[in-house]
Amino acid sequence: MNSKPIRIPGPDHPITIARTREHITVTVAGQRIADTRDALTLREAAYPPVHYIPRKDVAMSLLERTSHLTYCPYKGDCVYYSIPAGGERAVNAVWSYEAPYDAVSQIREYLAFYPDRVDAIQIKE
Numbered sequence: 001m002n003s004k005p006i007r008i009p010g011p012d013h014p015i016t017i018a019r020t021r022e023h024i025t026v027t028v029a030g031q032r033i034a035d036t037r038d039a040l041t042l043r044e045a046a047y048p049p050v051h052y053i054p055r056k057d058v059a060m061s062l063l064e065r066t067s068h069l070t071y072c073p074y075k076g077d078c079v080y081y082s083i084p085a086g087g088e089r090a091v092n093a094v095w096s097y098e099a100p101y102d103a104v105s106q107i108r109e110y111l112a113f114y115p116d117r118v119d120a121i122q123i124k125e
Contacts, residue, residue, distance in 0.1 A: 007073040029085040034058045052110035093117035
């Protein structure tokens, strides 16, 4: 039996996911970690929008998976990555839902970055 609660987005906790064609780059310690025009923007309840970047557009070799895990009842289990080049500040700077719940299945194979743990997330048209 699954002891973790599972919730479905709805009027009391909306979640929308839309493709964005803006050019998004993420840099740490002078290195471009991500570069995409295929991001998804997830808007959840009153939280700020989050840009999810496809793994194919992330320099995965510059990331290091950590043992840190969290759980969201709307999205599922979440894994984390650090960016060693960024030092302590970039520990657990990246997260991913590798097996997200059906309601947000579009974010599978995508990563998101904490803005305060990287040098820059630039968004250009």
